[in-house]
Amino acid sequence: MKSDTLVIETENLTRTFKNVVAVDGLDLQIQQGEIFGLVGPDGSGKTTTIRLLTAIMDPTEGWARVAGFDTVRQPEPIKQRIGYMAQRFNLYGDLSVWENLNFFADVFEMAGQERQERIERLLNFARLNEFRDRRAAHLSGGMQKKLALACTLIHTPQIIYLDEPTTGVDPVSRREFWDILTELHLQGITLVISTPYMDEAERCSRVGLMYEGQLIVCDSPENVKKMMRGDLIALWPSDMRQAQVLLAGLDGVLEVQTYGDQLRLFVDDEVQTRVRIKTTLSAAQIDILEMRSTRPRMEEAFISLVQRRRAEEEHAEVVT
Ligand SMILES: Nc1ncnc2c1ncn2[C@@H]1O[C@H](COP(=O)(O)OP(=O)(O)O)[C@@H](O)[C@H]1O
Ligand SMILES: [Mg+2]
Numbered sequence: 142m143k144s145d146t147l148v149i150e151t152e153n154l155t156r157t158f159k160n161v162v163a164v165d166g167l168d169l170q171i172q173q174g175e176i177f178g179l180v181g182p183d184g185s186g187k188t189t190t191i192r193l194l195t196a197i198m199d200p201t202e203g204w205a206r207v208a209g210f211d212t213v214r215q216p217e218p219i220k221q222r223i224g225y226m227a228q229r230f231n232l233y234g235d236l237s238v239w240e241n242l243n244f245f246a247d248v249f250e251m252a253g254q255e256r257q258e259r260i261e262r263l264l265n266f267a268r269l270n271e272f273r274d275r276r277a278a279h280l281s282g283g284m285q286k287k288l289a290l291a292c293t294l295i296h297t298p299q300i301i302y303l304d305e306p307t308t309g310v311d312p313v314s315r316r317e318f319w320d321i322l323t324e325l326h327l328q329g330i331t332l333v334i335s336t337p338y339m340d341e342a343e344r345c346s347r348v349g350l351m352y353e354g355q356l357i358v359c360d361s362p363e364n365v366k367k368m369m370r371g372d373l374i375a376l377w378p379s380d381m382r383q384a385q386v387l388l389a390g391l392d393g394v395l396e397v398q399t400y401g402d403q404l405r406l407f408v409d410d411e412v413q414t415r416v417r418i419k420t421t422l423s424a425a426q427i428d429i430l431e432m433r434s435t436r437p438r439m440e441e442a443f444i445s446l447v448q449r450r451r452a453e454e455e456h457a458e459v460v461t
Pocket of ligand 1: 181
């Protein structure tokens with residue numbers, strides 16, 4: 142695997158729609174062979190970013206270079222080198238698995254021996270060989286995603302963009318899909334993937350957190366987790382709402398996040414704060430069903446970073 146080769150580079154990459162800044166001043170560098178994850182809430186600009194990097198859409202400001210080519214002036218050589226699995230990809234439901242692959246082989250003008258070999262290889266690779274004659278519409282959700290990926294790979298791209306490829310797919314199929322992505326990664330292919338799933342973000346070499354069109358963090362999963370302040374306590378109170386309000390204002394509590402039936406508290410001194418938590422809750426007659434220290438995951442790290450960004454914005458509004 143080659144490294145230190147820049148395959149994607151952007152400067153001030155910006156895309157505006159009327160009054161929405163969908164992508165806002167992105168400075169991004171992705172090396173060959175990376176699995177780069179884009180995460181962020183709905184509407185934060187992930188799909189628009191991917192579309193800009195596939196040379197499908199032009200930026201309103203700034204530029205992007207992909208495999209050394211400018212996305213606005215040289216879209217054709219880029220399209221030959223990339224595969225793009227859109228958030229709503231188009232398979233032909235009436236066509237069989239095999240026919241779908243042939244359709245995409247036509248689109249990329251593949252011919253002869255190489256074409257048939259490639260299709261057979263992809264059928265095996267995507268574990269779809271025994272379903273080759275089944276209509277795409279009759280495949281399970283997970284198998285449809287694998288077929289879409291196989292179609293994306295038909296012309297042996299160097300870079301693959303996957304826009305939420307596993308959203309709505311069951312956990313077993315998600316894992317299998319990632320096994321396939323790992324094989325592509327081992328072949329040295331660069332993967333750019335957007336996902337709402339934090340366990341998937343954790344498998345990327347680097348992740349970029351998007352928020353309102355901006356990349357607010359871009360680092361390895363390990364370093365993102367290190368950005369967390371203080372220690373983390375997981376707490377199951379008998380009254381979530383009231384406990385949340387009481388503890389948010391408590392000395393030593395930096396931040397409170399809710400997570401299902403538990404509160405996740407970032408604290409600056411765990412031992413002292415635990416005592417204060419117990420005293421405060423017991424005074425309000427709230428029981429502690431369980432309390433334990435825990436390590437932050439990507440999920441907490443991202444929620445925390447987004448909350449911090451929101452707080453900064455509110456502060457800026459008050460000041461100006
Ligand atoms: N073609 C478009 N026309 C107008 N607004 C758009 C268009 N595409 C995206 N947007 C807006 O840009 C923002 C970012 O959207 P998108 O890139 O789809 O985010 P994500 O993929 O993270 O959900 C949203 O506010 C969305 O409504
Ligand atoms: Mg999207």
